[in-house]
Structure formats: structure tokens, C-alpha cells
Amino acid sequence: MSSLASQNSGILDAWSFLRDREITYPELTAAERDCLKSATAQDVVAEIKLIETTHTDQSRTRQCLDKLQPFITWLDKFGVALDVFANADAHGILSLVWGVSDYCLW
Numbered sequence: 001m002s003s004l005a006s007q008n009s010g011i012l013d014a015w016s017f018l019r020d021r022e023i024t025y026p027e028l029t030a031a032e033r034d035c036l037k038s039a040t041a042q043d044v045v046a047e048i049k050l051i052e053t054t055h056t057d058q059s060r061t062r063q064c065l066d067k068l069q070p071f072i073t074w075l076d077k078f079g080v081a082l083d084v085f086a087n088a089d090a091h092g093i094l095s096l097v098w099g100v101s102d103y104c105l106w
Contacts, residue, residue, distance in 0.1 A: 015041040075101070 056062050086098040
């Protein structure tokens with residue numbers, strides 16, 4: 001439990017350090033500087049989670065990846081066995097298909 005507390009403390013220290021450093025940049029407008037001063041690490045994490053949720057819901061690529069994930073996991077799990085079958089294939093068809101697929105997945 002103390003490990004988690006020290007990790008959170010490290011994150012908050014890093015956030016404070018970076019926030020204090022970024023506030024001094026002359027490119028920031030007064031509104032951006034005020035926004036950065038009032039932001040907390042928890043606010044940033046909450047905003048990132050909101051962006052991730054929105055992206056998951058709206059991205060077609062992400063939705064396709066979620067549907068393909070079980071198949072990719074299966075290929076990863078049984079890839080070694082498929083390598084053996086591909087090497088034993090006399091006609092080379094399986095070797096060609098599996099070789100290209102294996103290369104693309106990694």
C-alpha cells in the first residue's frame with residue numbers, strides 16, 4: 001500500500017514540477033496560464049479518460065480492433081504451433097500465408 005502512495009506522490013510531484021515550469025513559457029496567453037494554474041493531476045487524468053472513452057465510442061478503427069482482439073490473441077497463443085505446421089507444409093501454401101500474416105502481426 002505504501003508503494004501506491006509513494007507512486008501517487010511521485011506523480012503529483014512531477015505534475016507540480018511540470019506545471020510550474022510550463023507556466024513560465026512566454027507563448028502562453030493569460031487565459032491559458034490561469035487554466036494551467038487551476039488544473040490538477042486528477043483533472044488531467046479525468047480529461048484523458050474522457051477523451052479515451054469518446055475515441056473508443058466514435059472510432060471505427062478502434063471498434064474493429066476490439067472485434068479482432070480475440071482472434072489476434074488466439075494467433076499469438078498458437079503462433080508457434082502454426083509455425084511448425086507451416087514448416088512441415090510440402091506445397092508451401094500455408095508457409096506463404098502464415099509467414100506474411102505472422103510478419104504483419106509483429
